[in-house]
Amino acid sequence: MDFQAILPDDRIARMTTSGLWPGRLLIDALDEAAVREPDALVLVDQNSMTGQSTRMSYGELRRYSVRLAAALAAHGVGRGDVVAVQLPNWWHHAALYLACVRIGAVINPLMPIFRERELRFMLGFAEAKVLVVPRAFRGFDFPAMAARLRPDLPNLAHVFVVGGEDTETSFESRLLGRAWEDETDCDALFRDRRPDANDVTEIMYTSGTTGQPKGVLHTANTLACKALLANELFGFGPADRIYMGSPLSHQTGFMYGVFLAIHNHAACVMQDVWDPVAASRAIAAERCTITVASTPFLGDLVHAPAGTLADMSSLRLFMCAGAPIPRSLVAAARRSLPGLYVMSGWGMTEMGIATATYPGDSDEKVIDTDGRALPHQAVRVVDENGVLVAPGVEGRLQARCATTFVGYLRRPEAHGVDAHGWLETGDNARMDEDGYIRITGRAKDIVIRGGENIPVVEVEELLYRHPAIEDAAIVAMPDPRLGERACAFVSLRAGHGLDFAAMGAWLAGHGMMKQYLPERLEIVEAFPRTPSGKIQKFKLRELAATLAPMVTIASRGS
Secondary structure, three states: OOOOOOOOHHHHHHHHHHOOOOOOOHHHHHHHHHHHOOOOEEEEEEEOOOOEEEEEEHHHHHHHHHHHHHHHHHOOOOOOOEEEEOOOOOHHHHHHHHHHHHOOOEEEEOOOOOOHHHHHHHHHHHOOOEEEEEOEEOOEEHHHHHHHHHHHOOOOOEEEEEOOOOOOOEHHHHHHOOOHHHOOOHHHHHHHHOOOOOOEEEEEEEOOOOOOOEEEEEEHHHHHHHHHHHHHHHOOOOOOOEEEOOOOOOHHHHHHHHHHHHHOOOOEEEOOOOOHHHHHHHHHHHOOOEEEEEHHHHHHHHOOOOOOOOOOOOOOEEEEEOOOOOHHHHHHHHHHOOOOEEEEEEEEOOOEEEEEOOOOOOHHHHHHOOOEEOOOEEEEEEOOOOOEOOOOOOEEEEEEEOOOOOOEOOOHHHOOEOOOOOEEEEEEEEEOOOOOEEEEEEOOOEEEEOOEEEEHHHHHHHHHOOOOEEEEEEEEEEEOOOEEEEEEEEEEOOOOOOOHHHHHHHHHHOOOOHHHOOOOEEEOOOOOEOOOOOEOHHHHHHHHOOOOOOOOHHHHOO
C-alpha cells in the first residue's frame, strides 16, 4: 500500500542531523541484545486464557521474530502489507511487530474490545492482509467474529488464532510449529525487505470523533525518538524494569512498554487483564520500577483494601496521563508508596508524550497542570486567529514535536500540521507563566473514559436512528475514578417513550461495544441552542457535572 507519508526532506535532514532520528530499527536493538546477553530477560506476560505466565529472553524473542517473519513471508506477506493484531498483552504481540519489521510489513494493533462494527471499517480501510486474534479472551469468541467478517474483507488473506484449535488457522501450528527459517534464505530475505527508518512501520487507530477513526502513521524514527525522549524524562537506567498494564494496542502500552524496553535492552512485565492485586504482585515479583498508565490505574492501586497488595517499594515512578490527578490521590499515593514519584503528562497517539511534570516540581504543578514541554517538543496556546494568548488565557493548543506522526492513513488532507510544523491538537488549554499547560476542554467532541476515547459522533448517529429520538447529544460527566463517563441527552418524538435499558439495548443491538455505551440518560423537552441552531454542549456539560451514572461498565460485566 502507498501510505502517502508526509515527510518533507527538510524535516528528515533536521531530525537526522540533530540525532533525534537515529535511523535504526527496533530489530537492531533486539539483535544486539540477543548477541550480548541472549539469556537476559525481555518480556514477562500473564495469559489469563491459559493461566500460564511466559518469561522470555532476548535470544528467544529474536528466534521467534525470525521464525514468524519467515512464516509471514511464506504466507504472502510482502513489504508494505498490513498485519492486524488484535491481541491482549501477550508476548506474541511484541514478536509479531518485530517480525513485521524484518520483512518491511506494517503492524496495525487493534484493541481487543473492538467488535464487528469497528473491525469491519478498520481492517477494510487498512486493506489488512493478515489478522491475528486470540481463541478467546474475556469469554469472547474471536475466531467466530473473524469468520463473520471475512466475506466483507476481500484483502484479508489469512486469520491466525493464538491458542487456536483448528490447525488451518492455529497460530502455533501454522506459524510457530514449523522451522520456516530453515526453509528460507533469511539473510537474503531480510536484506531485501529491510525497511528504511522513515518508512511507515505502524498504523494506530485513534477513536473516531467525526464518525470514523483515523489511522495514525508512525515510522521507526518517530517511535525511536519517543524512546529517546522518554529515557531522559524517566531517567531510565540499566536497573529499571517496566510494568505495563495499559493495552499494547494503545500507543501508551506499546511505546512505553515493549518498544521502550527493547530499545534499552531492558525488560517489560505485562498484564493482560487489569487487577490491582495482580499488578502489585507482578511489580513486587519482578522488582518493576516504572509504569505509564491512565490515572484510574493509580487510583485502583492506592485505594485497594488494606493488606491485599504486595510490596511495591521498587516502583519509583508512575506516569499518569489521560485524566487529571486528584489532589487526594497524590496524597494517598505518598502515604502508601512513599518512594513513588507521581508524574502527570499529556500526549496523543500522534506524537506520544509531549508535556510532563518533573521530579522536584511542586504539588500544584503535578496536580493542577499537565506539565511543560519535553526537550525537543514544543506546545503553544493561540486564539482563533492563530495569535499567541497571554498566560492563563484559554485557547487552542498546538504542538510541534520531533516525534510528530507522518500522516493519517489514506487521509493526507486531515494531517493538520502547518508549514511551520505546528499540529492542531484539537484540545483547548491554558499555559501559565512557567510554560506549564492545563487541558481545559476539547474542540474534538470526545469523552475520555479511563484514558479510552469514546467516539461521540458515532454514538449520537446511532441514537438519531432510534424511532423514539428526535435529537441527541453525548457529553462527559466528571467521574472521580475514570475522569469522565458519557451522558446521553435526548429529546423524544411526540407519543414515544424511552428508558435507560432500552437505549442501551438499541446501541448494543447495532454493534456498539459496551465501553462506548452512555452511562446515564437524560430526557429533555428542548436543547439549549445557539442562534444558528447548534446544540450548546457546554450547558449540557454543566448539567451533567451535577449527575451520577445510572450504571457502570463494571456492573454490566466485563
